[in-house]
Amino acid sequence: MVKNLLVLKNKTVLFAEDDAIMREQTTEILSMIFKKVYVAKDGEEAYDLYEDEKPDLIITDIKMPKKDGLKLIKQIRQKDYTTPIVLLTSFADSDMLINAANLSIDGYLIKPIEFDQLILSVCSAIQRTQQDLGLIKLKSDLFYNASTQEIYYKGDVITFGAKEQELLLLLLRNRHKTITKEEIAAALWPLDPICDSAIKNLILRIRKKLGEDLIVSVRGIGYRLNTRMMY
Template identity: 35%
Template sequence: MLSKELIDQLSNFTLLYVEDEEGIRNNIFEIFQDVFKEIHLAKNGEEAYKIYTEQKPDLIITDIRMPKMDGIELIEKIRQTNSKVRVIIFSAYTDLDYMLKAAELHLVKYIIKPVNEEKLVDALESFLNSYEGTKIYTLIPQWLFDEGRSTIKGPEEEFILTKKETKFLKLLLKKHRIITYEEMENLIWTHEHIMTQNALRLFIKNFRKKLPPNILKNVQGIGYQLVI
């Protein structure tokens, strides 16, 4: 069984699982349906690529030999535009040519079938460990702030933060207190710009649209703080 700690961590991420054998596909879905925030299933590489472009999952787990487009071709195609999405390969094949090609695709893991619990846990832990060195914060359940990419990912949408918004959110998270108007002017606004009331009002209005509802609190006459 997956540990509660592992499940809690994985619940922030979305998965695309690609497998042409229906029985295996359904079994893995049953294991993962209460683990990941969202799961997308595909029966071949062609279908998987379409889902990938629409859903942008955090993790892709794929077989290699499949009809229409195999797993290697799928990942090669994705890697043309995305070098960072995490990929795990489950494969029954130990063919050296496949493994050499796979090694060039920056995988999290290449797992030889059959996949048992130990291999599965090891692969998922490797996926989580691949984020080490990048700061990812859970604002509230299903809302993540990725400091390295300057994005906030919610249940339905991902938001790209401006430089000012990223600085402000980092400040709010790291100080764990009210950030005063004076601090905002000195640390977030550059010397070339003055933090007018209108500029601040517009900044906060746009920033709130990218946050979970009601977590940014205005402390009248002082500044702002996060309520999380």
């Protein structure tokens, strides 16, 4: 679940709901999870936003003015079976859900929405189109996102300098072996002679941000990641 939530921080969502109070409350929650939330108050506005913004996920109410959720989904599915869609409904809309099943929706939520169920449905929907989440666990609560080349600790992005980022990526790409100091120098400073102290200082800066135990020093050779912490 944590890995999925980290990925959602780089995703966009279109949320369509005609009830003003629910729209405002749910938008506030979605804004904490997603990179960007596009909000629509009816089906026509939702489709226009879908066309303009191409969101990574759509969450739509089943009953809306101008164009209801089923018509909205049908219009989208005429040309797009990739974008995951989650439907909002109530217990009274059971007959409409039967029709929705034929429109390839990725899940539905019963109103009033519970936070845990919202998260579960959203993560499940996103996984359909992104089986490989591109996340590498470095250690507990610490992940590397290969798609964005960012490090997350407890959901927050850790800022690195350019050389720190390059070295960390080099270690990640070669995480099952020890990287020699010569290999590090050639990769990070291909045109400049560099001394061992520069590499050592770079390692110290990364350790300060990620913990002393993540990078292992192999005496007389170089460095490697502590892969025992990654599984």
